[in-house]
Amino acid sequence: MFTNIDAKTMATYGARFGWMGLANLSLVIFLALKNTPLAFLTAYSYERLNCLHHIAGYTMFVQIVLHASLYTSFFNAQNRLLSIFAEREQIAAIVTGFSLLSVIFSAVFLRRVWYELFYVVHISSWIMAVVSLGFHQPYIAKKSLIIVLFGASMWVIDRTIRASRILYYSFNNEATLYPLPNGGTKIILKKVPARAEAGKHCFIWIPAIRKFETHPFTIHRTGPVEFTVKAHNGFTRDLRKYAVAHPGASVKASIDGPYGTFPDPMEFDKIVLIAGGGGATFTFGLAVNVLERMNEDSHKNVVFIWSVKEHDNLSWFREHLEVLKTHAHSPKVDVSLYVTRSPASPSDTPNQHGSTARSRSSHSSDGVVTPSLSPIGGEAGKSAPQIPPPTHQPALTEKDLEKEFEKAIETRIENKEGPGQHRTTTTTASHGYEHAIKAGRPDVASLVRDAVTTTPPNQRVLVAACGPDGLMRVVRDTTAKLIRGDGPGVELHCEQFGW
Known part of the structure; x- marks a missing residue:
């Protein structure tokens, strides 16, 4: 961030921070993938790499803030601030900055308190940030759009793989729900996913409880696949209520996974x-x-x-x-x-x-x-x-x-x-x-x-x-x-x- 800079002005440093933040964008997306190639190259699944995703995300946000601050100071010193902010590319940059602020806010404050709200805010704000970033520098010749498209493509491919897996395991599949004492619910799936192993976890989709949500639970039996869920708030609470009202009921379900690694x-x-x-x-x-x-x-x-x-x-x-x-x-x-x-x-x-x-x-x-x-x-x-x-x-x-x-x-x-x-x-x-x-x-x-x-x-x-x-x-x-x-x-x- 501070080397090989010829003219050491606020503008050149601002440009360097912008490029470093853009480079970190791809790393942040890569470390957030559920189907990451690192799972095959190392002994770690995506949840083990999540701490690196956090570090890369915080670093990228700091770089973007420095990029915006230095350029704002530079244009203000030239009395060009109002005219610059009126440009379409700079409006897109402002949208990108506030979208990334929402991403960071949700990760720091909402994730532990209300995970479902965090997930919606985090993903929607991230999509908005990537799209607006593309409009900030919309020219292929300047190379930045190539990096944005590369990072977005990784995310789309990962989501396509996950959606395809859910679609595949949704055919002729159902989950049987049983209430357990003290707020527990047992889920038994009809289909066993490939590579299912006790100790790994899967994302379960039960449209009768949540039509547009999947939630992760750990497998503790594979013949058939069983999950035991403790009721807290949100999805697990509604799942528990449904199981109590309809004990032994079978509902349409699907699965994404399995994920996770642990020592043999x-x-x-x-x-x-x-x-x-x-x-x-x-x-x-x-x-x-x-x-x-x-x-x-x-x-x-x-x-x-x-x-x-x-x-x-x-x-x-x-x-x-x-x-x-x-x-x-x-x-x-x-x-x-x-x-x-x-x-x-x-x-x-x-x-x-x-x-x-x-x-x-x-x-x-x-x-x-x-x-x-x-x-x-x-x-x-x-x-x-x-x-x-x-x-x-x-x-x-x-x-x-x-x-x-x-x-x-x-x-x-x-x-x-x-x-x-x-x-x-x-x-x-x-x-x-x-x-x-x-x-x-x-x-x-x-x-x-x-x-x-x-x-x-x-x-x-x-x-x-x-x-x-x-x-x-x-x-x-x-x-x-x-x-x-x-x-x-x-x-x-x-x-x-x-x-």
Whole structure:
């Protein structure tokens, strides 16, 4: 930005900042691509490169501001400011500047607060900035338009690939929705996308919930493809409401993906998986991924740590806990489950049959019955009894809802598992790990330290985590301190998104 400049005036420096900002434009777009070539050249998917996208974006914005400021000062000194601003090219430049300001504002302030609004503002402002930038220097001979067209072409190609994939997987595809206790929703897709793997994520399109939006969720089972979603605001809240009103309903859906990269767990001797709440979608997917690939002679160890707020959240991944239980001896699997909010009464704790009393599990946060039924993989008519959707019956009182749910959890039906089928059960916590549940928050630092320090120096340890910011910070800091020259090889993978 400051070298090889002959006449060192405000105008020449302003021109240099403009060219550097224009060059960074292509880099910003390249680092924002979902289908980036860097995913094939490196071990990082687009979400790992997102921090570089941010840095390039902030740098470009600073360069554009300096470009505009220096030129404004230069023309003002010549008393040509009003005449310059009246030109069509300069009006386009002003539009570009304010559009980029909207892009930066949405990235800094809106992204964490209201992601859907951020996405609309970010993309629309970016399109406006690129178009107006093309009108700012509309001449091919000056070369700047070539850079703008190159960057725009990359973005259009990426969007075309994503739209084509959604269109392809929309034919004869549907999603079955099941409500889960405490604001959870399970999504089961009919079609399995190519390269689908537990632990990766996909963008799901469900037009019945949002016609023009796709949202990313982590795969935790691939036969069929399953997602478990925690309801927050926006799409996930509306998805939850629809699942509660129509439990077991099938809706048109499609998918874009899969995306994401993570270390191959088979290359490690010990795999430490840590999750908080809904972050278990990643760790369960990774655990099942490695257990299905191990044989009986494997000596790998799996340490699985999961912390949830309510006991009912454990039923979200009942089948995965059963898989961990099956492999509890060969290979060795150490499962630790933590419930941070203790039951309010003795009736809330699991009984000797593995069921949970109805006092807290029979109602969702929306005040509607949400039986914690596992998705049914068998034929119609062979599934466990379900509560009729509320839309087909008059409004029920609180006592009626409790009676209906109590009838549902009194039975337990197990189908023979064929290809693509799942064990069917209507109990709330029949996962066989009731004895491993501990009250309170886990001491994550001590658990990670114990897992790594008990590993021989000639072995390798993978620490993978997904969850809230506080949990991830503890995992990162603790693991970093455990990387020593005289200890085992340690690799850390944090699955954390910006949405």
